[in-house]
Amino acid sequence: METTETLSTGSGTEERQHSITHRPSPTPAIAFEHVFKRFPSATQAAVDDVSLDVAEGDLVVLLGPSGCGKTTLLKMVNRLYEHDSGRVLIEGKEIRSFQINDLRRRIGYVIQSVGLFPHMTVAKNIATVPDMIGWDKARISSRTDELLDLVGLQPEEYRNRYPAQLSGGQQQRVGLARAMAADPTIMLMDEPFAAIDNITRRRLQDELIRIQSKVRKTILFVTHDVDEAIRLADKIAVMRAGKVLQYDTPLHILSAPADEFVADLTGSGDVLRRLSLLNIDLAMLPIQVAPANNYPTVRSGESLRDALNLLLGEASDVLSVVDEQGRPVGTIDMAAIRRMVHGE
């Protein structure tokens, strides 16, 4: 899990300045500016004046109950839905300035029901976009194998299978590979794991974390599953009735929910209570190399909630854990606390 370090840091403006791994990027990968959408038959807006920046390489989760507008917001990026007003930009360019199918071919798209083409083999499914944009055969075939490897399916075994010959989890792996085929910088994932059983879902989430650590896509990910959001997200946008209530890192949202709705939805009260019962030492990484730098320090034996407050307050990624005598004994970071949130 060497990667979760970066996962937890690519976020919030103040944190970003201290971030080691990310230079602040001037143009967000995806930007919504006062985006508004109402469906013709509806009285209420589906998306109501949403402004949101998604930084390059971040995995941003849109979280909220069904009907909150999260899927609508997502589908406006590849123009499966059109926004009524406001602007949607990718890499600084208004999405309507692209030819619509070019735009879609540049953006990876994964949906809950997967939508693999049943009459095509796994390889043909993955090759869809590369084929449309004119890659040659050799390049497509090596890319296909590379992607199958990446999503944890043996190319020799799965390349020539048909979707009906795969389990649900395997189908979604292929769906993921297909979305990444032409190496898009941006991926949209619409509840990709919602229809999959708990154990497989957990495994796929781990895979996604692993893959994301390698490929660093900008991912917009819709879910109604709070645990999934906390596990995967660099930042979470909590939505309700078409509005974004809070947009922040998972731990920020847990520790300082913007309002009661966010607190209830995320169950932040329970999480914080649990963290306050857990000792820092449980999540601490024992010191390997000698002196820790000038990280803020926290006393061994204090609770994880104290550590979290300090991390968020000091806007630092790492804390130095010291013993009674003030000698450094280890370090603790966001990733470690997040693992504890999940009870790992």
Place this chain on the structure above:
Amino acid sequence: MEQLTRYLFEHFSDRVWPRMAEHIMISGVSLLIALVIALPLGLALSRLQRFATPVLVLLGIVYTIPSFALFAFLVPFTGIGVRPAIIALVSYALVVLVRNTMVAFNSVDPAVKEAARGMGMSRIQILWRIEIPLALPIIVAGMRIAALSTIGLTTIAAWIGAGGMGQLLRDGMNDPTYSKLYAGIISIGAIAVVSDIIFRTISRLVSVPTGRRATQHAVLTTMEIKEA
């Protein structure tokens, strides 16, 4: 038995085959015309659901009319011969083909279409690469039913002077050895069986691979063969 099949073998090339050729021609032309109309119409109806019900009800009424009666309705307008036969046969085949084409396009999983759209396929690409291949098995199943119905009904068209295998039955009724009659019956059965085999083969070729054999049969029996 030898007595019964003698006519079939002795006169195959000079008496049976010409009738068979007529029969195949009438059935084939009717099916082709119906197909040319039904494929675009069925596709259009799958997109414009509002019009689907009225069109299907109308076609359903036509399908219910006994063929001998429909031929009789047409004769005052067209006279006897091949023309009224083809008009009636096209009408019947249309019902099956339009319905199956519509069902076929409706049955394509919306998630598959959404994925294709989201990946940046154009409408034409989605139609040709995704929808048509996935709809084809049901369309071919419709073609099989339409072909079997048409071949059977073509026999009846002999009584409105269209020729075909029915002519052998008409002529053979009064032949005391019945060998002409049997030649006719056997040949009609043969045409039907061969056509069935051809369309079953095609449907195997266009079937969507699933890794297991299923659902095909259910699709094939959804539409009844029009017997008379």
Place this chain on the structure above:
Amino acid sequence: MDTLRQAWEYALNSNNDFLDAVWAHLRLSGVALLIAVAIGVPLGIWISRYGGAGQVLVNVLGILRVVPSVAVLFLLLPSQGTGFRPSAIALTFLAVPPLLINTDAGMRAVDKSVLEAGRGLGMSAWRLLWRVQMPLALPVVLAGLRIATVEVIASATLATLIGGGGLGDFIQAGLALSRNYILLVGAIPVALMALVAEIGLSYVQRVAGRQSRA
């Protein structure tokens, strides 16, 4: 319009020929259907229970349906001659398969857990059949009856070709005499009969479907 009026007059002035033909048509269709129901439904029930060889029969019948009905009609001519009897036999042959196939399919579609519940309540096999399986299978069986009925009414039009009588007589006469109005005397009532059967039995089928779901 003129032809239509002529047809009307012809039917009225044909003494009782017209009514006789209607009656003959109905009698032929009715007899064939009754026998077909008496054979097809019990056989379908039996096959749905004891599968095996019966399922083979269902498949064979499915394949035999490929043979056009005119061919079936003429097949009996050498052994049975012409007239009402061979026509009725041929129509029965045509009507059995849809009834049998649909009865079998309808019975087998009945949810196994419903049957188990019935047995669990101590229902006898006979009672289970009449009170549970048949009502649940009824819509599918009725669909078979509808298909068979429309098919028999239509095929009865062809009975005239082997001297079986019915409304087809007028069509054949009209063709032979090149009189359009005589064609219509046969064609109009037979088309109406088929439509009434189709619409009426569709309605019955829908009502039964609604009840078995309620």
